[in-house]
Amino acid sequence: MYDIASIYQATSVADAIRALQADPGAILIAGGTDVLIKIREGKLAGCALVSIHELGEELGGITLADNGDVEIGPLSTFRDVTYSPVIRQYIPVLGEATDMAGGPQLRAAGTIGGNVCNGITSADSASTLMALDAVLVVRGPAGERKVPIARWYKGVGKVDLAHDELLVKLVIPRENYAGFTGHYIKYAQRSAMDIATLGVSCLVKLSGDKQTAEAVKLAFGVAGPVPMRAPAAEAAVSGLPIEAAIENIGPAALQDVNPRTSWRASREFRLQLVEELSGRALREAARKGGAGV
Amino acid sequence: MMEILRCTVNNKPVELGIDPRESLADTLRQRLGLTSVKKGCEVGECGACTVLVDGVAIDSCIYLSVWAQGKTILTVEGLQNENGELTPLQKAFVEEAAVQCGFCTPGIIMSAVEIVGSGKLYTRDELRKLISGHLCRCTGYENILNAVERAVNEAHKFVGEKE
Numbered sequence: 188m189y190d191i192a193s194i195y196q197a198t199s200v201a202d203a204i205r206a207l208q209a210d211p212g213a214i215l216i217a218g219g220t221d222v223l224i225k226i227r228e229g230k231l232a233g234c235a236l237v238s239i240h241e242l243g244e245e246l247g248g249i250t251l252a253d254n255g256d257v258e259i260g261p262l263s264t265f266r267d268v269t270y271s272p273v274i275r276q277y278i279p280v281l282g283e284a285t286d287m288a289g290g291p292q293l294r295a296a297g298t299i300g301g302n303v304c305n306g307i308t309s310a311d312s313a314s315t316l317m318a319l320d321a322v323l324v325v326r327g328p329a330g331e332r333k334v335p336i337a338r339w340y341k342g343v344g345k346v347d348l349a350h351d352e353l354l355v356k357l358v359i360p361r362e363n364y365a366g367f368t369g370h371y372i373k374y375a376q377r378s379a380m381d382i383a384t385l386g387v388s389c390l391v392k393l394s395g396d397k398q399t400a401e402a403v404k405l406a407f408g409v410a411g412p413v414p415m416r417a418p419a420a421e422a423a424v425s426g427l428p429i430e431a432a433i434e435n436i437g438p439a440a441l442q443d444v445n446p447r448t449s450w451r452a453s454r455e456f457r458l459q460l461v462e463e464l465s466g467r468a469l470r471e472a473a474r475k476g477g478a479g480v
Numbered sequence: 481m482m483e484i485l486r487c488t489v490n491n492k493p494v495e496l497g498i499d500p501r502e503s504l505a506d507t508l509r510q511r512l513g514l515t516s517v518k519k520g521c522e523v524g525e526c527g528a529c530t531v532l533v534d535g536v537a538i539d540s541c542i543y544l545s546v547w548a549q550g551k552t553i554l555t556v557e558g559l560q561n562e563n564g565e566l567t568p569l570q571k572a573f574v575e576e577a578a579v580q581c582g583f584c585t586p587g588i589i590m591s592a593v594e595i596v597g598s599g600k601l602y603t604r605d606e607l608r609k610l611i612s613g614h615l616c617r618c619t620g621y622e623n624i625l626n627a628v629e630r631a632v633n634e635a636h637k638f639v640g641e642k643e
Contacts, residue, residue: 188499188501188502188503189501189544194500194501219547238544241547289613290525290527290614291612292539292591293539296524296542296543
């Protein structure tokens with residue numbers, strides 16, 4: 188039995204917003220894979236829950252919009268994202284990233300919206316969503332607003348989401364994925380059921396002759412308190428021949444990151460991972476794009 | 481503060497009173513006596529409590545029973561044939577000696593039900609990944625993999641997708 192004061196099952200997004208407004212202490216629960224564990228640990232013991240678990244019709248689904256943007260319902264599970272035909276066809280790197288969270292049963296329960304809203308730096312989908320410059324559509328009592336993911340993270344576990352607001356859609360604009368291929372590397376102690384020691388996501392757009400990295404996007408999880416882009420590294424290697432870009436991206440990325448020492452790994456080890464894995468991620472992304480590297 | 485839960489458990493419609501604070505693992509074990517659903521870590525890491533909800537394997541320890549309203553749940557107790565015999569999947573576990581202490585077995589069987597039911601063939605590495613949400617502290621993974629692989633291959637002969 189969970190130590191929960193009450194659980195309200197919202198019947199719609201509007202109903203969930205009303206319930207959150209009515210109780211300033213209420214906690215929103217979606218897939219439950221984070222919130223229930225925090226309750227079990229005692230961190231959220233005795234809380235009142237507002238559940239949106241059953242709002243799949245309103246908050247699920249992954250579709251290609253008429254303008255080519257990919258729209259992801261936040262209640263889509265990791266598994267939904269991985270097996271989505273739209274994601275497989277247009278943004279396979281995102282499906283590969285969500286396929287590395289936890290294990291199969293967790294991926295069938297945990298949601299991509301929760302992964303983004305809990306504000307955790309190790310979130311497996313976060314670095315790829317950062318690299319893709321995802322746009323987060325948030326709805327509250329006053330209506331909807333759009334937040335570029337670059338402005339979403341406010342600190343450890345804190346995101347730009349008010350108590351009475353819900354993430355209702357994740358949008359990947361067409362120009363952010365079209366022509367790019369990507370690769371995500373999760374470095375962890377175990378190959379399943381583990382939290383990333385470091386996560387690296389790299390996207391590359393190759394020139395027509397597959398010789399030049401015309402544009403490179405690089406993002407990290409656990410290289411700082413929140414998921415982050417690596418603007419210095421991106422600027423340093425965009426436009427370079429592929430091999431030169433692969434060689435230079437790691438050292439350049441060291442200017443962008445600020446990892447800490449935790450029980451999982453030291454700062455120094457994480458810096459080494461940043462330097463080494465950035466090049467590997469770029470190489471693999473370029474390979475997927477057809478480069479002979 | 482009891483609530484009424486109506487759902488299908490092991491092919492039978494059930495209607496029972498639950499406390500909304502219960503996990504599905506609690507409800508299945510304590511109210512329905514389905515003790516194949518094991519409570520191990522209780523934080524969604526070990527997979528011992530795995531059941532199928534609408535055909536999908538989930539950790540029932542981190543699934544609230546109120547979410548099961550109207551859904552279809554399957555546990556190992558629902559796998560027996562009408563005459564009480566084991567299913568081919570369960571027999572594969574026996575024949576491959578894939579059981580040591582047995583605590584993780586029901587959960588793995590349920591994940592395997594989903595895997596086998598897909599009718600697809602998998603490489604050994606794919607199967608490793610598909611059962612990676614289960615911990616066997618006897619560390620008998622090789623025989624477990626052998627059993628799942630055997631069941632997948634046998635099922636594929638009957639229900640496999642056309643190549």
